[in-house]
Amino acid sequence: MTRTRRRRLLLVGSLLVGLGGAAALMLTAFKQDVLYFHEPSAIAAGDVPINTRFRIGGLVAAGSVNRPGDGLSVNFKISDCAATVPVRYRGTLPDLFREGQGVIAYGKLDAAGEFEADQILAKHDSSYMSPDTARALKAGTADACMPANMQAAR
């Protein structure tokens, strides 16, 4: 390798290292803002600014879904095993909404510690199987606890 080429390679290399470092620092600094939702245990630990609207994500706790009266309202609990938050919602639900399934609710925490949601999104668990396999595995009732793909790296 000639001298000029080595110098250019060094230049390009340091450009990449510099940019990578800058990006890493920036993303670490803004980590809280890049998170799309917060886990129930982070709310319990007081890591979430509860006076504003925010998203909370976790599994719909088994046996927690009930629909009072009017057919549009639904109450359920979002859990990550370590902590549980009760949620109130009025509106349509995505197809994938069911107990044991990951969901993300957008709204506000009220004084009583209940979450008043105005949007519910379903989170897919990234596993795909045929109905036969699902029956064989008795899946479909899904995880009891928060799967790794619903948690941010720490």
Next chain:
Amino acid sequence: MTGTGFKRWFHRFGSLPYFYDVSARWAVWLAVPAVVLIGYALVAGLFVVPPDYQQGDVFRIIYIHVPSAWLSLFGYTAMAVAGVVALVWRLKIAEIFIVAAAPVGASFTFLALVTGAIWGEPTWGTYWVWDARLTSELILLFLYLGVIALHQAIESPRTAARACALLSIVGVINVPIIHYSVVWWTTLHQGSTVSLTGGSKMDADMLWPLLAGALGFTFLFGWLTLWGMRVQLLWRERRSRWVMKRITHG
């Protein structure tokens, strides 16, 4: 390969008339596997494999979405590698690769975003959210468009190529961010179904057409890019003797 053998290959490959002549023959070796693999993936994925236990038939869009998303990342990474070669060794063929690959990569990125949105509405309950995965993939589309626009905006081909090479290298920082976004942060987008180290979370009969599709799309990317390179090459060297000779003699 010995050091000198590699060096000779490297320089012969960098010779434009040589590349133009052999690339016509290579194209077949990219086109045939592309057509066969994508054909198998689509027929098997859309008609043969069973529906998903939760999503039903909606999941079948994965046979377009995942290969497109894979190529959006692969294409940009390849452009960045070519960018280093173009800046350090000043190899023209690397410059031409960047220019030819950018529109192909942009198309796959666009396809990944659109198929993702179509799948997201029935599954998640929304077409679009600003989570880390979706946002960084959108930025990737803008980076591709930036490379294309930069190339169009600068008149001198060598200056344009150098600018495009630099943007390819700078933008590649976004590639690992896209890939790991679902691990580093909480996102609406799910984590990877298939990984090189951790196996797959998909039934084997569903998985094979997906892998075939990803491989087939990779061949398609190579084929389209190679053809784009030939066109770029003719245009850039249009005043040279070797191009004249090939055009007048067929």
